[in-house]
Amino acid sequence: MLSLAALYRYPLKSAAAEVLSQSFVGAQGLIGDRRWMLVDVASGRFLTQRALPAIGRISALWQVDGSLRLQAPGLAELLVTVPGSEAVRRTVTVWRDSLEVPDAGDEAAQWLQQVIGQPCRLVQVPEALARQVDQQYAQPADRVGFADGFPLLLISQASLGDLSTRVGRPLEMLRFRPNLVVTGCEPYAEDQWRRIRIGGLEFELVKGCSRCILTTLDPHTGERSADREPLTTLKTYREREGEVYFGQNVLPRGCGELRLGQAVEILD
Structure with missing residues (x-):
């Protein structure tokens, strides 16, 4: 069967x-699946394990309120809340798609930079801004x-x-x-x-x-x-x-x- x-x-x-x-x-x-993403600071282009295998060391646990619980070896756990309406919007690129989505803030960016070894930003995509x-x-x-x-x-x-x-x-x-x-x-x-x-x-x-x-x-x-x-x-x-x-x-x-x-x- x-x-x-x-x-x-x-x-x-x-x-x-x-x-x-x-x-x-x-x-x-699936609820909460790939609603968050790392992007390059300068270009806004998405970052993945293809070029940065260290991203695979990050455990990102979805929470029922939509927030993200980040864990990685050697770092204290970080809870990232869903960006509010006042959050800075950042233009990001996923393959051929460009969209403007909220940035999760400096604390998350600095935490993640320690893991992947280069400047980055964490962004979140609200359901209303999802791609076609x-x-x-x-x-x-x-x-x-x-x-x-x-x-x-x-x-x-x-x-x-x-x-x-x-x-x-x-x-x-x-x-x-x-x-x-x-x-x-x-x-x-x-x-x-x-x-x-x-x-x-x-x-x-x-x-x-x-x-x-x-x-x-x-x-x-x-x-x-x-x-x-x-x-x-x-x-x-x-x-x-x-x-x-x-x-x-x-x-x-x-x-x-x-x-x-x-x-x-x-x-x-």
Whole structure:
């Protein structure tokens, strides 16, 4: 039987995952997922582990009031409240999208600079300022916070198992930073799904997820694989038109609660 085997949230883009047993799903994905982001001071461009692996050492825990609890080795915990209406607005860039969002203030910026080793700012995206999802794959009302392009990412446990066998060693699911992990299907079965239901919620699978150098980072240590795995192996059988795909980008079609163990039904 197909079922939901794991749930992950990433309150701060590119920081460590929160492992969940249940979560509310809204129009923009899991509540609290990638609503905060680090940006370069000068350019406002988003910062990630692709260039700064130290971001992975940050534990960012979403709080029920929307605030962010930051933890990192050697530093005192810091609670960052949601910026108010008086907060400075900062123009930031996520890939091709530019938007003006509130800055979380100097204390958070200084705390984070100690972790990543360079000046940065922490910004937060209110729901009303979320970005439009690419309309080639989505409806006009679909929005996303600071995730790369889509509110949710789904991978099957069988796909990871097959990839691990091909690479020749066990691989951590968190290298691929999914929100939803499904068990009980054949490897890469998710490539063929178009609509699914988990519990009482429906989801639309709209596009394969193209993968980058981030997958070569150990999610626990931040160390990069000397052999560039698993990207090297993925390129041998999951590459098309110059992009390497693993997992499926997902749009929620409704709001409600997800819990581990819920049945997954293929609708299309």
